[in-house]
Amino acid sequence: MPSTSAPAPSSVGPSSGSDQPPFGDEHRDLRETIRRWCELELRPHVDEWEDAREFPRELYERAGELGFLGLKYPIEFGGQGGDYLHDAVWAEALPACGSGGVAAGLGAHTGIATPPIFKFGTEAQKERFLRPAIKGEKVCALGITEPGAGSDVASIRTFAKKIDGGYLVNGSKMFITNGVRADYLVCAVKTNQEGGHQGLSFLILEREMAGYEVAGKLEKMGWHASDTAELSFADVEVPDENLLGEENKGFYLIMANFQWERLLMSLGAVGAIDLAIAQTLAYAKERQAFGRAIGSFQTIRHKFAEMETTLYAARSMTYDALRRFHGGEDATAEVTRAKLFSQRAAVDVIDECLQIHGGYGYMREYGLERALRDARLGPIGGGTDEVMKEILGRRLGL
Ligand SMILES: Cc1cc2nc3c(=O)[nH]c(=O)nc-3n(C[C@H](O)[C@H](O)[C@H](O)COP(=O)(O)OP(=O)(O)OC[C@H]3O[C@@H](n4cnc5c(N)ncnc54)[C@H](O)[C@@H]3O)c2cc1C
Secondary structure: OOOOOOOOOOOOOOOOOOOOOOOOHHHHHHHHHHHHHHHHHHHHHHHHHHHHOOOOOHHHHHHHHOOHHHOOOOHHHOOOOOOHHHHHHHHHHHHHHOOHHHHHHHHHHHHHHHHHHHHHOOHHHHHHHHHHHHHOOOOEEEEOOEOOEOOOHHHOOOEEEEEOOEEEEEEEEEEEEOOOOOOEEEEEEEOOOOOHHHHEEEEEEEOOOOOEEEEEEOOOOOOOOOOEEEEEEEEEEEEHHHEEOOOOOHHHHHHHHHHHHHHHHHHHHHHHHHHHHHHHHHHHHHOEEOOEEHHHOHHHHHHHHHHHHHHHHHHHHHHHHHHHHHOOOOOHHHHHHHHHHHHHHHHHHHHHHHHHOHHHHHOHHHOHHHHHHHHOOOOOOOOOHHHHHHHHHHHOOO
């Protein structure tokens, strides 16, 4: 009997397209575990967290308890002893929670804030900052962007003046994911006013340091369940032992981190596209119009053919970049292409999925309006589309 009302919002999970190199059986098991966690413990609550403009802090501890915050870190620091591929599975599976904000809050902690501590930190810094972060007891954020410096990283103004035993930091940071409740901020500062990007360094700032202030929690188009902050620093005294890596070598750290951040964003976009298509396919097979399932109209069928092709292209580019990155190659071009392609693809495909849902797509219950708002950050964050095109265009000698 043809149904007269709309099919209920689908709980269909993403396809199994991610079962291909570089991933194997152990990755499939991990992916299933993360998806099940999303389905059982996150998805039922995300509406509430979106309204509250943050998810509970305890979620970091829960994710830590399940081992998700330390997948790629050594067992000696409380990690799972895996590698970048395990973290890649986490990034692609997490969109199944149905909230870009939750994925961003957990993802910024694991994907951009703790990696520099692991890669460039001393044993003592890893013990002090990484271990509690892996447990989820402490929340981390990465602070690069400033009110006057986003794409143009070299124009960062926050200055760390050398004083006896440490630094005196003055300045501000903008759009910092997890910034409101982060215990530690891995923060880019200038240590040499003359040096352009040669004068950049990284300091770990701690929220209880005098002069460190959350200047504002920012209201956003999407990512509602994540907190995004403006931070200000007035004469914050930071001890020498909180210098991460070498002084004036911070630009290298930023660039190294960017490759992984862009790969993670590409994986997240692939996960989000996959999920949106799977849900919309289930809907199109059920929803009736003019006496037939809407999926049987040729126009709609062709939309799916195009969206599937886009998903395949985004996934192939991303996995190729991931294989190269994981293999130790310089994968800058591949990562940049994957980021450029996948972020815009996510916006376009999710918009098409919303269209296929008709008026129901515009309703909150079906999750697509949120997915579209969340996806819109992709072409901006972690390096804009225009910056990606600059990187690729310049490589051609232009
Ligand atoms: C929700 C959210 C979360 C974020 N989280 C973090 C975080 O955790 N940590 C952090 O450090 N940052 C974070 N960011 C900042 C983000 O990385 C920056 O917004 C982004 O890098 C762009 O910088 P901008 O906003 O200053 O834009 P601008 O650099 O001012 O760019 C404005 C426009 O000019 C274009 N443009 C700039 N330079 C060029 C050029 N050379 N050629 C052509 N066009 C150009 C840009 O593409 C863009 O369209 C976040 C941002 C948002 C919105």
